[in-house]
Amino acid sequence: MSASIQDQKPLYLKVLINSFLVLWLLMAAFPFLWTAWGSFKVEADFFSKADWTNALTGVMTIAESGEYFTTDGYHGAWVQEEFWRAAMNTLIVVVATVCISLTFGTLGGYALARSAYRYAFWVLLIALVFRAMPPITLVSGYLLPFFELNMWGHLPTSIIVLVAINQPFTLWMLTSFFKNIPQELDESAMVDGCTRFQAFRRVIIPVMWPGVITTGLFSFLLAYNDFAVTAMLLNEENKTMVPKLAGFLGTTQTKGNVMFAVSSVVSITAPLFVLVMFFQRQIVSGLTAGAVKG
Amino acid sequence: MKHRSFFWFMLPSALAMLVFIAAPIVSVLIQSVYAPHEQVIKVVESCSIFGCTESTTVDQDATSALRDAEPLGRFVGSQIYTDRNHLATEEIAVAWQEAEGFGDFFSKATNLPFYGAMSFTLTYTAVVTPMAIILGFFIALGVNGLPKLLRGPTIFFSLLPMIVTPLVGALILFWMIDSRGVLGVGLQNILGDPTLSLKASTPMMWVTLIVYGIWSSCPFAFVVYYAGLQTVPQDSIESAKLDGASRWQQTWHIVIPHLVPLTTFMALIKIMDNFRVFEPIVSFNAEAHAQSLSSFIYNDLSGETQLLSSAAATSVLTIIGVVILLSPVLVRTWRDYGNQR
Structure with missing residues (x-):
C-alpha cells in the first residue's frame, strides 16, 4: 500500500x-x-x-x-617460526579472558542494574573513564611492579590484566542488558524465600544468555585483537599471535621472508571471518544496544 | 539491592579494576617523578713509578646494587615532565620568544616529540571521527535501500574492517600501498611518477593513516545508523509523503533528527577510540613521520633500555588528556543523573 x-x-x-x-x-x-x-x-x-x-x-x-x-x-610461519605455539597461547589467553570477564561482569552488571543507590552510578562513571584510557598508559604502570614481583612474562598475568581492562566495557553492556530484564522476576523469587544470590542463580542465569553471548563476543574481540598488553607483558615463548606477527615485521622482513608475515596475517584473520559469519546478528545488535536505547 | 549483597556481587569486578587499572595509574604517577639512577662513579688512584694518577670509572657493582635496592630510581620531582621529551617548558619559552608569528611558533612546537605526538593524535581524532560518521551514514542509507536478500552479505563485508585486528588491518593496507604493492604501483601509474612512495613523506603518511582510520571506523557508524534507520517512525514518513515532502525533505526533517541522539553516543565512543590510535603506526612503520601519544609511550617502553619514567610521564599526560576530552560528557551525565533524582 x-x-x-x-x-x-x-x-x-x-x-x-x-x-x-x-x-x-x-x-x-x-x-x-x-x-x-x-x-x-x-x-x-x-x-x-x-x-x-x-x-x-x-x-x-x-x-x-x-x-x-x-x-x-604458511610452512615458514607455522612450522619454521613456530607460529602454532603463538596460536595455542592465543587460544588459552582468549578463552580464559572471556570466561573470567563474563563471570565477573555478569555479577557486577547485575548488581549495578538492580541497585538504586548513588554509588552504582559512580561505579559506572568511573568505569567510563577507565574505558577511555589507552591500555598502553596502564602497561607502563605494570612493568616495574611485575618485574619486582616476578609476574612478568607469564600467560596468567596477561589474562588477568586483559580481564581488568575488559571490565568497564563488560559492565556497561551487561548493566544495560540486565536493566531490560524485568525486576519483578527476581523480586518475586525473593518474596518466595530465595536469597539474592539464589534468585540470581535460579531466575536470572537461565534468561541471561543472549546478552552474555553478545558481550562475550566483544570480550573475545578485545582479547584476540589486543596488541599493547600482550606485546609488552609476555615473554618470547608465551607470545600470542598478534605480537608474534609484529615480531615477524622486525626480523623476517630483512631476511626477505615477508611472506611469513602475510600468511600469519591471513591466519589471524580467518577465525574472525568465521566469527562474523556465525554471529553477525549478535555483533550488530551488541554494537547498537547502547546506542538505540540511548 | 541491599548494600551488603551489592558489595559481594560487585567485589570480583571491582577488585580487578582496582588492582589492574586504578593501582597502575598510581604506579604511573609515582614512576613519573623518579628518574633512573645515575651510574656510580668511583675514583681509582693508580700509582706507578712516575707518581700517582687519579682516574674515574663506572662502579658496575655499586651501580647495579643501587638499582636493585631502589628500583624506582631517584626522586626528581617534575623534572621529567618539563624535559625536552615531554612538556619542554624551556624550549617552548624560547620558541615563543623567537617565533615570527603564530604559525612559526606552532611548527617549532610540533617539532618537539611530545607536542608532535599530541598534534597528530588530535588531528587524527578530529578528522577521522566526523569523516567516519558521515561515510557510515551514507553506507547505512544505501544498505537500507537494498533488497532484503542482499543486505546480509553487504553487512558481513562491511563489518570486516572494524572487526579485524587493528594491527592486521593496517598491515594489509600497508602492503597494498607499498611501492611494490598493488595500490602503490597503481598510484605510480596514474600519477606517472615511478618513484612515488607514500611512506617517504610526512603529509602522505598522515593522510594514509587517516584514510586507514576512516576505513576501519566507519563500519561502526554504519551499523549504528543502520539500526537507527530501522526504528525511524514510519507514520511520520507516511504523513510527510502525503504532505508532498520530497525525498530530501523527508531525510532532512525526519530521518536525520531521529538519528541525532545516536550521533552523540557514537561520537563519544569514536573519540575515545581514535584518541588511543596506536597499532596503525606500528604497522605502517610510521614512527619517523607520525607519532601518537600511545605509540610514543610504546617506543619508550620497547627500546633497548626501557625508559619507564619517560613513558610514565607521557602516560600521566595522556590520562589527563583523556579526562579533559571526556569532561563535557562526564559533566552532562552528572547533571542528567542529578535531574533524575
Missing part, C-alpha cells in the same frame, strides 16, 4: 547509491581477498614492481616453486 504513494526512487539516485555501495564493498572486502590470494604466492609476485598482474598469473610462483599456488609462507 505504502509503496504506491511514492517509493520509487528516481533512476539517477538508484545508480548513484548503488555505485557508491559497490565502491564501499570493494574498499571493505578487496584488501582481505587480495591478501588471502597473495599469501599463496611468493614474494616476487605479491610485491611486484614490474607488473601487478603477476600476483594473479603467478609467474614467479610457478618459476620458483613449480606450482600455481605455494604454501611456503
